Amino acid sequence: MGSILLVAEFQKGRIREATYELVAFARRVAEASGREVHSLVAGSGVEAAAEELAKKGGGTVHLVDHEVVAQYSLDPFLRAVTAAIEGASPDIVLFSNTPSGWDLAPRVAAAHDAAFVSDCFEVEAEGENLVLLRRVFNGKFDARVVPTLPVVATMQPGATSAFEGSADGQVAKLDADVTGESRTQFVEVREAEKKGVDLSKASVIVSGGRSLGGPEKFEEVIKPLAEALGGAVGASRPVVDAGWLPHEYQVGSSGQTVQPKLYVACGISGAIQHLVGMKSSNFIIAINKDPDAPIFEVADLGVVGDLFEIVPALTQAVKEAKG
């Protein structure tokens, strides 16, 4: 049996929360199966961060400290991960399902002719096997996946609590040459532009999804309810992709994160990328014609029905209630 290796990630100069979630997953699997935990920390000037990870559950922390890995870039990171795999001999490698994780992890799997499973929200050792749970069909179903080992998996950020205990680990400098040809060239990161519409300040948001079918339906159905409630309009990604509304209205992992007093989701299925942007709203009403839509898991009040019937009636009733 091999070890379990997790690949740490930095955000604003610190090890990000999602990495400590990987620690939590890794330690649970390690405990159940008798594996050892190893981590990879690759960055520039990150020795202290590696020490911290070693004290906070990361096990044996393999350190690559070099300016070419100061930010994510394909070839240097492939070299770092390959060296860590040689050093730790894992049969389970965990990444976070983040933009660098999903860029790198499948490639690492292919390089080692290994199984690959992405965006898992649970991982468990069951006897000899590893069982991974994940969503399919954009959240409509869950799937129980059993890979052959070795396996590379990415874990969904936020799917478990970060490991908060302390544990004795140590930092081991990895003897890896991460320099050399880089076939992709990092140019820059552009932070999100400040937008005209700041949904994070709205106390009520009424959001519509793909099922609205066109921009005119937002005007006719969604906007009047938002106005009656003195709130703002929001949208799921397909609405913005189709050009019905500008990007600043998009709620979710690649849009805005909102926390209004009331969030009304109209014809939105509840894919995880949407949920992460709105699930901490104070109160959520979901209207969807599919009783199994995952949006109902995070909603406080749910209505199974046709939004084109319910939303206009609700708008009317709100107006009447206001007098």
Add this chain to the structure above:
Amino acid sequence: MKILVCLKQVPHADARLDVRSDGTWIQEENIKFEINSYDTYALEEALRIKDAGEAEVVVVSIGPDRVTQALRTALGMGADRAIHVNDPDAEGSDSLGIAKILAAVARAESPDLILMGLMADDGNFAAVGPMLAQLLDVPHTTTALKLEKANGSFTVERELEGGALEVVKLGTPALITVQTGTNQVRYASLKGIMAAKKKPIDTRSVADLELSGQVGAAAAKVRIEKVYPPPKGEGAEMVEGSTQDVVGKLVGKIKELGLL
């Protein structure tokens, strides 16, 4: 330049999905299929490069007979020719199996650029792109929102979290996976559909690609044991009744929240 676009045909976004009797996937009989949403944006990017100059656009899809429809649509939109890997021996392949098949096709075609979707709307693996790049030993990037071609290289804006972007440059040959919303996808015009009837669709088997035994269900390292509706957990309090009843209850709640 030659561009290879990998297309998957997936259940239509509005199709009613049910788990099939063996519990390991959805029931695929009698539902509508369409080209994976992400892949339509990848195809549109390829066609724009073609429209802007010299490029041949080849589309490839692995799947059963029904996939011909997706390839015809792509040809109708403007792709020049299509390759259909249609073989029961490919069925049940995991992401790596699919990547191996596509790698064999790509080796024979030697494209300068491979465009794919970031992820397929059915399995949501987002795996085949980077795997294929590794098998072909070419650079890749994922989640492209914008592609610019400049003498032998591509500058790509890739999506990060919360609206941030990363700018990456890659030399060719390269593989790029495309995010949704990258462009406005064209429809196949009537003229395009007529012209597509004369365009070739070549079919290939797993044996043609010399991959017998290396792909398909038996070679898969990833097995989906069970697919099931997500457990309801705490879940919402469901409001039932006539529209009038429902609306009355919602307004009551909104009042309770102090929002009216």
